[in-house]
Amino acid sequence: MYKVAVVKCGSYDSSEVMESLNRALALIGGIDTFLPASSSGTILLKPNLLAGEPPEKAVTTHPSVMQAIATTLLQKECQVQMGDSPGLGDPFKTAVKSGLQPVYDLGVLPADFETVVEMHSPDGRVSRRLPTAAAVAGADLVVSCAKLKTHALQIYTGGVKNLYGCLVGLNKAKQHFRYPDRDVFADFLLDIYTAVMPGLTIIDGIMAMEGNGPRTGTPRKAGVLIVSGNALAADLAALQVIGFFPNKIPIFRAAKKRNLRPFSIDEIQWLGDDLADVQIQDFVPAVTTRVSFGPQLLQRPLRNLLIAYPDINATRCQSCGACMKICPAKALKMVGGQVRLSRSKCITCYCCHEACTYGAIDLHCGVLGRTAAKLMRTE
Ligand code: SF4
Ligand code: SF4
Structure with missing residues (x-):
């Protein structure tokens, strides 16, 4: 069973977020469980910085969440970097526009998301060669700090989809052209996931996004932080919270096909607050959901x-x-x-x-x- 902590968090007040994160981490074994063996190892915090938008638009991982995990790691005297690759624009400026300067001010270093390094994906089904950011290839631990949102193409974005930003800049758009089919693209996302293999996933679902995500949807309070050592497990819990079924999500259909676990809710150990207390019954999907049937x-x-x-x-x-x-x-x-x-x-x-x-x-x-x-x- 894959442990997932789902804890309520009612606001982005920094002490409340820190308290919720500490509680979640304790439920899954404590932060020490996830740290690299060597104290000189580099930890990469990978927020969702799709674009430089103010935190209240719920497009990006909220600065309070990033501050909480950064503080936790810096207290352990870890080497912490932070960065992401937006679709367009300068990665560092995008981070600052998204309100993340206070996280750098704590002593977190800007990660290199401009130099491209070819990363090998040994279990790659769609591609074994990935044009990733140097910071990703050089990290001893990647923490996927995702935002819970709907997604026009993949229906849902969270811990696994967040890793698409490990590819650099316009390389991301190019991959869409190479793999235009949504299910093939989901399989490609799993190639990235298995190559990067984040050791810790934190999903910011305090203010989620419903409707036409991932950029122009509507902020919706979900009031949860979801934390797991496994990104698929964290995503399964997030889908439960918003009432979406994993078998309708391309990433989980692809995971099931390649027997990449967990792909079913039965495989996760739900810890923390009860599902009944956090589940949203009417979370609105994007209008772009597709069906395919018939010849x-x-x-x-x-x-x-x-x-x-x-x-x-x-x-x-x-x-x-x-x-x-x-x-x-x-x-x-x-x-x-x-x-x-x-x-x-x-x-x-x-x-x-x-x-x-x-x-x-x-x-x-x-x-x-x-x-x-x-x-x-x-x-
Ligand atoms: S549609 Fe948007 S991105 Fe395209 S040219 Fe107009 S303003 Fe710019
Ligand atoms: S292919 Fe279509 S959806 Fe994709 S960027 Fe071009 S116009 Fe937009």
Whole structure:
């Protein structure tokens, strides 16, 4: 059984977060259990820094959570670094814009998320060569400090999906083009997970994100911190909290296929507060949930009804070009000062949706797709 601590935490007040984190760590054996053998070993804190957004938008892992884990590790005299690779932009500036300067001020060093090092994924099914950040390859312990959010492509993002930021910058968008199929991409995420293998996972579910995550969804109080030595186990607990079924989540379908455990809720040992006290019954999924059924010939005509394509809002669009820069399929171009989408080229990876600082890219789904999103909550 894989231990997971799920503890209530009602706010981002720093002493409350520290108390909850301490309680969670104690439940799974204490922080010492997870430290590298050598005290000179490097620990990498990997928050979710999708973009430089203020903490109250619930896009990024909250600074209070990062401060709590950093303080805990620094008290043990560990060498602690912190960083992530946003889709676009400078990693350090993104961290500062996300409110993480106070964490660096504690004595945490900025991690190198610009130098690319090829990391080998021995159990890789989709790819065994991963263009990861030097900081990831050099760490003795990676702590996945994730944010509990919905995700347009993968339905849910938490401890495992957070590791996608271990790849550097535009390499991330390129991989979407190489692996446009959602299930293959989920398998690729597991290649990253098994290569990086975080020794500790902390999911910030104090303010989660529902709806069209991971960037433009709606903050939703879930009031929990989830901590485990196993990222899949932490994610299983998070899915329980928001009432999503693992068998509907591509990462867990892929994990089951390759017998990567745990992939079922029966395999985790739930510690801390009762599920009944933390579960949310009406957590809203993204509109982009897809179903696939029947022969391919039938699926093609239904595609437009099932799949949400990016829809550029001309009023909000500032013509900054960020979406075009990140689009791996070159499906966007500027025509007469307005961004236009070519549906035939679009691989619906939603990188543009994540990259747009102005919230100018909406995701609208046809009626069948909306029904599919509702079905996601039922077995
Ligand atoms: S990223 Fe957003 S604001 Fe910038 S061009 Fe694209 S749609 Fe417009
Ligand atoms: S237009 Fe957006 S969703 Fe479509 S391929 Fe480009 S980045 Fe991905």
